[in-house]
Amino acid sequence: MKIIAVEAIPFRIPYRKPLKFASGEVRDAEHVLVRVHTADGVVGVAEAPPRPFTYGETQRGIIAVIETILAPQVIGLAVTERERMAARLERTVGNPTAKAALDMAVWDALGRTLDLPVTQLLGGYTDRMRVSHMLGFDDPGAMVEEAERMQADHGINTFKVKVGRHPASLDTAVVRALREALGPDVVLYVDGNRGWSASESARAMREMADLDLAFAEELSPADDVLGRRWLVGQVDVPFIADESATTPAEVTREVLGGSATAISIKTARTGFTTSQRVLHLCEGLGLEVVMGNQIDGQLGSVCAVAFGAAHRRTTLHAGELSNFLDMSDDLLTEPLRIDNGELLVRPGAGLGVEIDDDKLRHYRLDTC
Structure with a gap:
């Protein structure tokens, strides 16, 4: 159940119309797909939606903080060691959606490992x-x-x-x-x-x-x-x-x-x-x-x-x-x-969802 790798994949999907509110406007979902891999071959997933006008995070910033700071803190931990993981993530100030996506992907991996829904x-x-x-x-x-x-x-x-x-x-x-x-x-x-x-x-x-x-x-x-x-x-x-x-x-x-x-x-x-x-x-x-x-x-x-x-x-x-x-x-x-x-709630282990690989290849912004 040990975490061996973490991916942070940028993608962009357009909205049907701009979403407008007092603190900003959003025309595209420029999010980050986070995948947590365990030694048992389990992959947990979650997404991080950056909101620079609210929390100061950007898509590039989320990827950078996950790859350079947060992932090294959790690799080697078991997916059951969530309190230890939380303590390590708290050492880094801010970056709430990056931390949240990593946390939820770990919970998804835990549910898939135990064959139980996260709910x-x-x-x-x-x-x-x-x-x-x-x-x-x-x-x-x-x-x-x-x-x-x-x-x-x-x-x-x-x-x-x-x-x-x-x-x-x-x-x-x-x-x-x-x-x-x-x-x-x-x-x-x-x-x-x-x-x-x-x-x-x-x-x-x-x-x-x-x-x-x-x-x-x-x-x-x-x-x-x-x-x-x-x-x-x-x-x-x-x-x-x-x-x-x-x-x-x-x-x-x-x-x-x-x-x-x-x-x-x-x-x-x-x-x-x-x-x-x-x-x-x-x-x-x-x-x-x-x-x-x-x-x-x-x-x-x-x-x-x-x-x-x-x-x-x-x-x-x-x-x-x-x-x-x-x-x-x-x-x-x-x-x-x-x-x-x-x-x-989706039935099945973890979050009960699977990522469509073809759609991910189409919308991702980095190289496969």
Whole structure:
């Protein structure tokens, strides 16, 4: 079960349309496929989606840190030595998605070795999650049309609406249009990606007070300490910390400092090992939890649903598991399907997926 090699393979798959939000815009999935090889011939896989405007990572940077720093730290360890592995990876500051992908690929290799699904190794609570779909910046008519299509085609009835534009009325108009078109039974919540000031956020939330929003996420910058605390006191729905709370220590800081009342867990940035630490901390603090999305491809979404379905608390709200629908293609031999608003855990050992070698050759950016 010892790790003998780690691969970091860059690939690019175009999105069907640009995904726009307050902190950036994405036109292509320029991700990194991570493969962990063991001495027994087992290969575990995961993907790292760089978000330079959020965490400072780039595709080239992820490859470099894995090949030159992280891989040498884990080669020679057994896939069961996850705590020792985590301690070694923590020596390197930052690089969250590189570490997360390596961690999840090791868990996949462990599951394949033991012939058990990762979801069962993590907790085994259920085999599915309800799905929330993220709606990026667009005009009200286009966003309503997309939401209605997601309802009709996939049964999705929960939507995270990207906000944070200037003026804020652009976004409050969108949310109002969505509520009027979709009706009272659809769950709506907003995510500002730190785009508004605290005062702008409070004003926008007052304008949307009658729209029955479920959450507000990262409306203003986390480093505006006093403004953020003031804002959370003005908002009458749970305030989700996302990119401001990527470690257990940051969760503690945000919550005890009064800057958040709920947490987004993204396996793409905390893997399975650190995600469990964050989740257990949230359970101890009595916080609501939402499974977030790093604009993951299908492999990343498989990881997210494997973790979310493994624990009771992460199934209480719909998880953000559908952004792979915006991609023009993917790498899996068997594509994911969202039916009746749910995404099922893949059956089989590990993550239950296989990479299509022909597609990987087509989309990879390095030489085979």
